[in-house]
Amino acid sequence: MFKTGTNVFCWIVLCCGLFIACGLNKQSSAAVDDAQGTVVKAVKASIVQKLKEFDHLPVEQRVALYYQLKKESPDAYTFGVEDELTMYGYGLLWNKK
Numbered sequence: 001m002f003k004t005g006t007n008v009f010c011w012i013v014l015c016c017g018l019f020i021a022c023g024l025n026k027q028s029s030a031a032v033d034d035a036q037g038t039v040v041k042a043v044k045a046s047i048v049q050k051l052k053e054f055d056h057l058p059v060e061q062r063v064a065l066y067y068q069l070k071k072e073s074p075d076a077y078t079f080g081v082e083d084e085l086t087m088y089g090y091g092l093l094w095n096k097k
Contacts, residue, residue, distance in 0.1 A: 047077040048088045059092060 051062050
């Protein structure tokens with residue numbers, strides 16, 4: 001009986017982990033009207049991926065880049081995906097950057 005209960009618990013944890021992991025890699029999209037009135041879906045680039053391109057820079061400069069991109073191109077990147085930014089920040093902390 002104990003072994004079956006443990007197996008069910010492991011399956012639940014595994015399934016929850018997969019659902020959470022799949023949700024972190026979503027790309028945001030926005031509907032945009034073109035000149036003919038049709039709706040075109042524009043995919044936003046990941047802000048975290050953009051920041052990772054500049055891993056050679058100190059964290060302070062990457063933060064400045066984040067604010068610069070948010071000001072200059074607010075619709076081009078996924079600024080509203082808090083989970084992605086949170087995991088990026090924790091990754092920096094875990095790597096003592």
